[in-house]
Amino acid sequence: MLIGIDDTDSPQGMCTTYLGAVLARRLIRRHMRVREARLVRLNPNVTWKTRGNAAVMLDVEGDPEHAFTLACDLVEELADQSCGNTNPGVVVADRKIDPAFYQKAVTDFCTVEEAIAILNRAGARYRGWKNRRGLIGATAAVASELPDTTSEILVYRQPERFGTPREVDRASLFAAEAATFPHTWDTVDGANDLVVCVPHTPDPVLFGIRGESPQWVMAARQMIGSEPPGIEQIWVTNQGTDAHLLPGTTGHLHELLSYFVPGTVTQAPQTGTGGHVSFVMKDGEHPVRCMAYEPTKNFRQIVRQLLPSDRVIAVGSFKKGSINLEKLKIVSLAKAETTRPPLCTACNKRMTSDGKGKGWKCKKCSARKDAPEVQEIPRTLAPGWYEVPPTARRHLARPLCRGLPDF
Numbered sequence: 517m518l519i520g521i522d523d524t525d526s527p528q529g530m531c532t533t534y535l536g537a538v539l540a541r542r543l544i545r546r547h548m549r550v551r552e553a554r555l556v557r558l559n560p561n562v563t564w565k566t567r568g569n570a571a572v573m574l575d576v577e578g579d580p581e582h583a584f585t586l587a588c589d590l591v592e593e594l595a596d597q598s599c600g601n602t603n604p605g606v607v608v609a610d611r612k613i614d615p616a617f618y619q620k621a622v623t624d625f626c627t628v629e630e631a632i633a634i635l636n637r638a639g640a641r642y643r644g645w646k647n648r649r650g651l652i653g654a655t656a657a658v659a660s661e662l663p664d665t666t667s668e669i670l671v672y673r674q675p676e677r678f679g680t681p682r683e684v685d686r687a688s689l690f691a692a693e694a695a696t697f698p699h700t701w702d703t704v705d706g707a708n709d710l711v712v713c714v715p716h717t718p719d720p721v722l723f724g725i726r727g728e729s730p731q732w733v734m735a736a737r738q739m740i741g742s743e744p745p746g747i748e749q750i751w752v753t754n755q756g757t758d759a760h761l762l763p764g765t766t767g768h769l770h771e772l773l774s775y776f777v778p779g780t781v782t783q784a785p786q787t788g789t790g791g792h793v794s795f796v797m798k799d800g801e802h803p804v805r806c807m808a809y810e811p812t813k814n815f816r817q818i819v820r821q822l823l824p825s826d827r828v829i830a831v832g833s834f835k836k837g838s839i840n841l842e843k844l845k846i847v848s849l850a851k852a853e854t855t856r857p858p859l860c861t862a863c864n865k866r867m868t869s870d871g872k873g874k875g876w877k878c879k880k881c882s883a884r885k886d887a888p889e890v891q892e893i894p895r896t897l898a899p900g901w902y903e904v905p906p907t908a909r910r911h912l913a914r915p916l917c918r919g920l921p922d923f
Contacts, residue, residue: 517575517576517577517578517580517583517608517609517610518573518574518575518576518607518608518609518610518613518658519539519573519574519576519583519584519587519606519607519608519658520571520572520573520605520606520607520608520609520653520654520655520656520657520658521535521536521539521571521572521573521587521591521604521605521606521607521650521654521657522570522571522572522604522605522650522651522652522653522654522656522657523566523571523602523603523604523605523649523650523653524591524594524595524596524602524604524650525566525567525595525596525602525719526566526596526598526599526601526602527566527567527599527717528596528598528599528718529596529678529679529718529719529720530594530595530596530719530720531672531719531720531721532570532571532572533555533570533572533670533721533749533751534594534670534672534719534720534721535572535590535591535594535595536553536555536572536574536749537553537670537672537747537748537749538590538594538747539574539586539587539590540553540574540749541747542586542590543574543576543578543583543586546578546582546586547578548576548577548578548579548582548583549576549577549578550574550575550576551575551576551577552573552574552575552752553572553573553574553575553749553750553751553752554572554573554574554575554657554660554662554751554752554753555570555571555572555668555751555752555753555754555755556570556571556572556573556618556622556653556656556657556660556662556753556754557569557570557622557753557754557755557759557760557911557912558570558571558621558622558652558653558656559621559622559623559624559625559760559772559773559774560760560774560833560910560911560912561772561773561774561833561835562625562772563772564601564649566601566602567717568911569653570653570911571650571653571654571656571657572657572751573657573658573660580608580610580641581641583608584606584608584641584643587606587608588606588643591604591606591645595645597645597646602646603644603645603646603647603648603649603650604644604645604646604650605631605642605643605644605645605648605649605650605651605652605653605654605655606642606643606644606650606654607635607640607641607642607651607654607655607657607658608640608641608642609635609638609639609640609641609658610639610640611638611639611640612638613634613635613638613640613655613658613659614634614659615659615660615661616659617630617631617634617655617656617659618656618657618659618660618661621652621653621655621656621659622656622754622759622760622912623759623760623761623762623773623774624773625772626652626655626656627652628644628647628648628649628651628652630652631651631652631654631655631656632648632651634655634659635651635655640658642654642655660754662752662754662757662759664754664757664759665752665753665754665757666726666727666728666753666754666755666756666757666918667726667727667728667729667730667732667733667750667751667752667753668724668725668726668727668733668750668751668753668755669724669725669730669733669734669737669748669749669750669751670721670724670748670749670751671721671722671723671724671737671742671745671748672720672721672722672745672746672747672748672749673720673721673722673743673745673746674743674744674745674746675720675746677743678718678719678720679718682714682715682722682723682742682743683742683743684711684714684722684723684740684741684742684743685740685741685742686711688739688740688741688742689703689704689711689713689714689723689740690703690704690706691739692725692736692737692739692740693706693736695735695736695739696727696732696735696736696739697917698917698918699727699728699729699732699735700725700726700727700728700732700733700735700736701726701727701756701906701915701917701918702726702906702909702915703725703726703736704906705905705906705907707813707814707905708813708814708905708907710906710907712906712907713725713726720746722742722743722745722746723740723742725737725740726753726755726756728918730750733750734750754912755911755912756911756912756913756914756915756918757912757914758831758912758913758914758921759912760774760912761774761775761776761831761923762774762775762776763775763776763923764776764777764834765777765778765799765800765802766779766797766798766799766800766802766803766804767799767800767801767802767804768802769804769834769839770834771834771835771836772833772834772835773833773834774832774833774834774842775830775831775832775833775834775839776829776830776831776921776923777799777804777829777830777831777839778799778827778828778829778830778847779797779798779799779804779827779828779829779830780797780798780799780825780826780827780828781795781796781797781822781823781824781825781826781827781828781850782796782797782798782803782824783795783796783824784822784823784824785819785820785821785822787816787820790809790810791810791816792807792808792809792810793807793808793816793819793820794806794807794808794838795819795822797828797830804830804837804838804839805837805838805839806819806830806832806838806839806841806844807838807839807840807841808841808904809840809908811907811908812841812904812905812908813904813905813907813908814905815841815844815902815903815904815905815908818844818897818902819841819844821895821896821897822846822897823849823850823852823895824850825850826846826848826849826850827846827847827848828844828845828846828847829844829845829847829923830844831843831844831845831921841904842903842904842909842910842913843901843902843903843904843913843916843921844901844902844903845900845901845902845921846897846898846899846900846902847899848899849895849897849898849899851892852892852893852894852895853890853891853892853893854890854891854893855888855889855890855891856888856889856891857869857876857888857889858876858885858887858888858889859889860878860880860881860883861883862878862881862883863878863880863881863883865878865879865880867879867883867884867885870884875887876888901916901920901921903915903916
């Protein structure tokens with residue numbers, strides 16, 4: 517059977533992955549076998565998400581009715597239902613659910629009614645609390661088929677420490693990243709000297725290590741010093757896979773969906789209030805603004821070097837008429853040129869303009885030229901892929917250390 521759970525957390529505490537890890541242990545104590553624990557990220561632009569819009573799925577051998585009761589009891593026990601935006605859902609299915617529902621949930625929007633219709637067709641057990649919105653994520657997690665997967669080990673705190681300052685040895689995090697990158701990533705942001713893997717919210721997570729396999733995340737985890745942990749769980753995930761991206765064209769982008777979009781830069785980048793950098797590109801007749809916000813830090817320096825006629829592929833979420841950049845491919849660079857008055861070869865002096873449209877004239881010998889001197893300016897930017905730093909990376913965005921995108 518497959519057990520899906522979603523929407524049990526709130527900004528004030530709890531974490532759906534923690535609830536899933538606790539459930540896995542209770543199932544094992546009831547002599548059920550947990551074959552896989554899966555963390556499934558869904559559309560990152562959903563406005564009612566708590567943090568990272570994650571649901572969990574457990575692949576279990578055992579009695580579905582007993583498992584369903586255990587899962588529902590645990591939601592009653594741990595979910596933060598005091599929050600008005602927390603609406604849990606539990607699904608237990610003993611047959612396959614159409615993976616198209618997962619695909620829609622990670623790239624688009626689904627409704628509770630759509631989820632319930634699918635669950636009824638599959639004969640699944642399910643329960644939703646309050647407005648039952650958690651049934652969407654729980655159903656998507658159960659329906660998920662992941663052609664590309666990564667791993668994350670989540671280390672959870674002891675319950676009595678929830679909400680108190682975390683104690684994680686900073687130097688050990690940087691050492692773990694240095695020893696295991698590129699097989700693990702986003703533990704720290706070396707360029708900006710920031711810790712990434714330790715949350716700042718009052719939830720049960722102590723820290724999490726992401727990587728290409730259970731072996732690599734465990735290798736990094738064993739190097740990290742911290743306060744005494746509670747439980748730990750290795751998750752199979754769709755994080756770092758770009759599963760949320762759709763092919764797009766300018767003029768045909770839908771609000772709150774994520775795309776990779778080719779285009780040609782039409783206006784030089786501008787730095788606005790707060791340090792946000794924007795430029796305009798178009799593919800055909802339709803322009804679109806692309807944004808590199810201040811939290812993307814050094815990535816903005818790449819964007820600032822773009823020039824009109826540069827060809828790019830912009831990757832990110834479309835919000836309020838803009839593509840919020842997660843990655844950028846520079847396909848080709850335009851020539852950068854500057855002009856200056858032509859040189860009089862006889863006098864070795866620069867000529868002066870003889871009036872608009874009248875060419876250039878040497879003051880000394882009256883020699884004339886029709887055009888200015890054109891010089892090419894070397895571009896320091898190179899074609900290729902560029903990405904935001906780890907501190908600004910979304911859960912689903914595939915880091916370039918995993919290989920270059922093929923779009």
